[in-house]
Amino acid sequence: MTKDLTTTPLTRRGFTLASAAAAFTVAAPAVLRAQAVEIEYWQYFFKERVEAMDALIKQFEAANPGVKVKHTHFPYAQYRTKTAAAVPAGEGPTVMQLFFGWMREYAKAKLIQPLPGDVFKTADIDRDYFDVVKLMKTADGYWALPTAVRSLGMFYNKRLLKEAKLGETPAATLDEYVKYALATTKRDGSGNLTQAGATIGIPSQDYHWWREVLVRQHGGTPYSEDFRKVTYANEAGAAGIAWYTDLQRKHKVAEAGFLSESQAAFKAGRAAQHVDGSFRLGTFRTARGFDWGVAELPVHNGIKGNYSSYWVNGLAANATGAKKEAAVKFLAFITSDDAMQLWFDKTGELPAKKASALTPKNLSDPLSGPMLAGMNDAFTTDFVAEEAQGQLFQDMLDRILLQNQDPLAAVRQMAEAEQKMIDDHYRS
Incomplete structure (x- = not known):
């Protein structure tokens, strides 16, 4: 974990990129x-x-x-x-x-x-x-x-928050995140989602948000210190994924696949809140007439967190x-x-x-x-096979959202598969 961000003062720049080259x-x-x-x-x-x-x-x-x-x-x-x-x-x-x-x-x-x-x-x-x-x-x-x-940030649509009379201050906690999502979600007469209060699903950075932030905020840790043992197969891991999937299952403020991708829904002005990486700053800046902001990730149980x-x-x-x-x-x-x-x-x-x-x-x-x-x-996470480990999260998400698998059973199944990947890597 990055604990110390103190630095000595910068010396005045006396050269450009060309002179550096x-x-x-x-x-x-x-x-x-x-x-x-x-x-x-x-x-x-x-x-x-x-x-x-x-x-x-x-x-x-x-x-x-x-x-x-x-x-x-x-x-x-x-x-x-x-x-x-x-x-x-x-x-x-x-x-x-x-x-x-x-x-x-x-x-x-x-x-x-x-x-x-x-x-x-x-x-x-x-x-x-x-x-x-x-x-x-x-x-x-x-x-x-x-x-x-x-790093990750919580992107929010200022216009949608104002329309919902939520003011200009973004959600600071997970509870407020759900509250804001409920207030900004819209559906048509047939019940189809037309404006999401939050985003959910892959592709996104939500895999990292759950594993390195939500699990910790619910009292757990995702891995041992040497990253060789999976440690989220418990109530903390289940609580983290339950909170996340309840955005769709219980609160109905988000839907996986809404406008194809989460970032696309946010950029189109059709999602009020969206967790994503700092690399999206350049992309969202190019959207015309888009009034948006960024905040740190919501706190829970007094615990802040992020993923790099x-x-x-x-x-x-x-x-x-x-x-x-x-x-x-x-x-x-x-x-x-x-x-x-x-x-x-x-x-x-x-x-x-x-x-x-x-x-x-x-x-x-x-x-x-x-x-x-x-x-x-x-x-951050010391992956042994990043894409394969990420696919395990997608599989778990599908089991919960599409098959209604119990969150605790879901994290245990994912943990067993991921532990095998890690063990196989270090044995070979």
Whole structure:
């Protein structure tokens, strides 16, 4: 858990991204200055993230004419498959983005290699980055580093709250969250949901909200400290998922699949409250005539909570020689302080270094401020197979919502399956 967000005051910025890139050029090996080297950067397609990386590449190439960076992106659904096929074949990226929860799988499959310790010093990373990033460290050092980290926030539609005479102050507790949802839900004459008071269902960040926040707020913990034992198969885990699924089952303020996706319903102005990640800030800002705000996640039993995740930049296992040297230099640049600020300005994702994130400007921003505050209460999860573990939540949700399975039986069934995944990973 991230407990300490205190930092020393920032020194005044005396250089731009371009000059930061030039600083990396000074130390460039002679081989990079002798001839042009092309490297390739891969990520999944998300409009604001692609635009941010294009801007960073432009800055980097301007200061490093000996290095050409090819930027390739794929739809999210294809991304892992493309990477898994390309790297072993000696093709594809030199530097790639991967979700932090995939790191162990990528390292085990020899898709990435440890970052060189002379450039990416363990002590410096431990000191400068938010604590959640330490999950990228093994006995071999750090395997990957993020430009940004994410936290969760409660997005709310100001217009819908005002129409329901709830004022401008968002819900602060889980009880208020339900109260606000009831007041803002609308149905047509046939009983069909036309305006949701809250959102529910996958795809969303609700899997993390339940596991790392709601379980804890109901008196439990999701895993042991070493993440090798599942510990939510009890009344606390059941109470957390019961509260969440009751938004649809009991209170009827939300429906899984309403307007296809939760974030789409909120962006369309058809949902009053929506829990999501800070990466949505950039997306929602582009919606015209949309009056919305962000607050920290609701408190319950006096317990605050949050979840932090991040995408990291890794060095392909097949990167060697001049390409590896160029890739290391580029990876160092896109994880510099100024690169993090540019990424934050364009995407809403929070700078991964504490000093870069916790500036007076960022903290006072009405949208990013609550997200940054949430990092103080954030937990993260050491996944062994993130997508498969996430699917277990989807399966549990289906059993409760569609088959009316008892919440306690549901969490026990999920826990048994997840425990087997974890055990199998460490046995192999």
